[in-house]
Amino acid sequence: MLSQVRNETYYLAIKELHDIQLYPIFTLCEIAGVQRSSYYKWLNRKESKNENFNKKLIPLIQEAYEERDGILGYRQMTIKLNRENNFRVNHKRIYRLMTILGLKSVCRKKKKKYIKSTPEVIAENILNRNFKADKFGQKWVTDVTEFKYGNNQKAYLSAIIDLSDKSVVSFVIGKSNNNPLVFKTFDLAHENYPDEKPIFHSDRGFQYTSKIFRKKLDKSEMIQSMSRVGRCIDNGPMEAFWGMLKSEMYYLRKFYTYEELETAVTNYIEYYNNHRYQKRLGCMTPLEYRQYLCNVA
Helix, strand or coil: HHHHHHHEEEEEHHHHHHHHHCCCCCHHHHHCCCHHHHHHHHHHHCCCCHHHHHHHHHEEEHHHHHCCCCCCHHHHHHHHHHHHHCCCCCHHHHHHHHHHCCCCCCCCCCCCCCCCCCCCCCCCCCCCCCCCCCCCEEEEEEEEEEECCCCCCEEEEEEEEECCCCCEEEEEEEEECCCCHHHHHHHHHHCCCCCCCCEECCCCCCCCCCCCHHHHHHHCCEEECCCCCCCHHHHHHHHHHHHHHHHHHHHCCCCHHHHHHHHHHHHHHHHHHHHEEEHCCCCCCCHHHHHHHHHHH
């Protein structure tokens, strides 16, 4: 009886693959390391509530996995299924089912290259790795990251993230890593949220250390904060977002034109802000969590 319960997910996967993909029972049992007699005994038994629930979960897992082109790992899958189906399923069950079904997040990480710059203006690290914020507009972090497309051509994404809800406040994509790219990103954020006066944290890139950018901050009554030299962890939330975006979108395909890349980035940020559930936000999306903070304030 214990063995039957322990092998339940294997049996469910075998049945699913046999019914839909027409794989031979003998081969599937051999791969799963279970006896055919045990599988057929399980197949002919009266299904328990637990078995019926797993049977319901399997197609939902497959559908969600295909919907996001395989970027969902078991943690994101658990949150998505619980949120969208009013379940209270444990992540261990989802991990077990995804393992049996051979579904694994296709995301991978890539190291970032750093470019030194000579600053005009330097600010203290006021943020000091205190990445918690009680409400929107208290702390913003920003950075620029690089993409390649076509025949080794480059594009750049500048973005600002709020540390309370982890939302992308504003972003601009361009073909040059220059002052206008960063300035426009800042201007968009300030235009959309003119009353916010956050601590504004960045690395020591040439755009952020320019006198012109400092004047923008002063005019907007924002407090400038900068990472220490060579300490990318000082801007950890921004680095984490770049890693997430690239692993879930950029590294998964080849981009041949700037327009393809621009569309993909724009679509991903829309998905991230409005549809990507985050455990650290109480399994809400960034914009849902912002509304939640407003309601409890």
